[in-house]
Amino acid sequence: MVDQPLVVNDVPSRIPPSPALSTSSLLAARDLQRSFRIGGRRIEVLRGISLEIVPGEVAFLVGASGAGKTTLLYTLAGLERPEGGTVEFEGRSLYDLSSREQARVRNDRMGFIFQGYHLLPELTALENVRLPAMMHGSGPTVQELDTRAEALLREMGLGERVHHLPAELSGGEQQRVAIARSLINDPAILFADEPTGNLDSKTGAGVIETLLKLVRERGKTLLVVTHDRGLAERGDRRLEIVDGRLGSAT
Numbered sequence: 001m002v003d004q005p006l007v008v009n010d011v012p013s014r015i016p017p018s019p020a021l022s023t024s025s026l027l028a029a030r031d032l033q034r035s036f037r038i039g040g041r042r043i044e045v046l047r048g049i050s051l052e053i054v055p056g057e058v059a060f061l062v063g064a065s066g067a068g069k070t071t072l073l074y075t076l077a078g079l080e081r082p083e084g085g086t087v088e089f090e091g092r093s094l095y096d097l098s099s100r101e102q103a104r105v106r107n108d109r110m111g112f113i114f115q116g117y118h119l120l121p122e123l124t125a126l127e128n129v130r131l132p133a134m135m136h137g138s139g140p141t142v143q144e145l146d147t148r149a150e151a152l153l154r155e156m157g158l159g160e161r162v163h164h165l166p167a168e169l170s171g172g173e174q175q176r177v178a179i180a181r182s183l184i185n186d187p188a189i190l191f192a193d194e195p196t197g198n199l200d201s202k203t204g205a206g207v208i209e210t211l212l213k214l215v216r217e218r219g220k221t222l223l224v225v226t227h228d229r230g231l232a233e234r235g236d237r238r239l240e241i242v243d244g245r246l247g248s249a250t
């Protein structure tokens, strides 16, 4: 998923000059616009969304099915180019970078957790977790990475599952592996799209508890899309998309 080519639109981008950013923001989106043509109709999904996320913040994004949550998350993470607007991450305008630089930012500075886990089936839990750290030509040795990956898996309660293949793990265990993988490069921000969507509520609650604990302990920034309004109360901020615009509560 993370390696998917960017969706490039046929509509030329309208990039307005971005106002000065507050130096404290990690991620700043300005006036994001995105529409899709479905049948003969054009649907405006993002209608001028602006948003800032500060380091260490835990934000939940809610909204009806089809409201544009995934579209917004992917746009903020550099996975889907908007038709208009800008995304600045760590002071760099994401969509002004080359696709190679964008891929590097995503791999090194961002972590991703998806509803469907996206583990490689032929790799063990340990190998899946260390994979994003193997993209670098230089850096830690495989042994050092294995030590780090195993420590993360242990923190996720998977000390006894390190050498299992995804097919040998339950859904909740697979999602814990995916969370460990998202942290291996010590990213600045984690993006999660319905991370408990495939899990029963009890398993999902356990996975979220572990994720929140790890994120809070490490002072990581987290943006989570969820349908679960109760869960959304657990963050510092709850953002809601309605009619292509963002409202916020709490």
Ligand SMILES: Nc1ncnc2c1ncn2[C@@H]1O[C@H](COP(=O)(O)OP(=O)(O)OP(=O)(O)O)[C@@H](O)[C@H]1O
Residues within 6 Å of the ligand: 036, 037, 038, 043, 045, 063, 064, 065, 066, 067, 068, 069, 070, 071, 072
């Ligand atoms: N690649 C695409 N082509 C056409 N339409 C799309 C595409 N991606 C999203 N859409 C449309 O944009 C709207 C928003 O989709 P999105 O996936 O962002 O919603 P969502 O809030 O994540 O919904 P859900 O809660 O069901 O996951 C929907 O109407 C969807 O059909």
Ligand SMILES: [Mg+2]
Residues within 6 Å of the ligand: 069, 070, 071
């Ligand atoms: Mg979605």
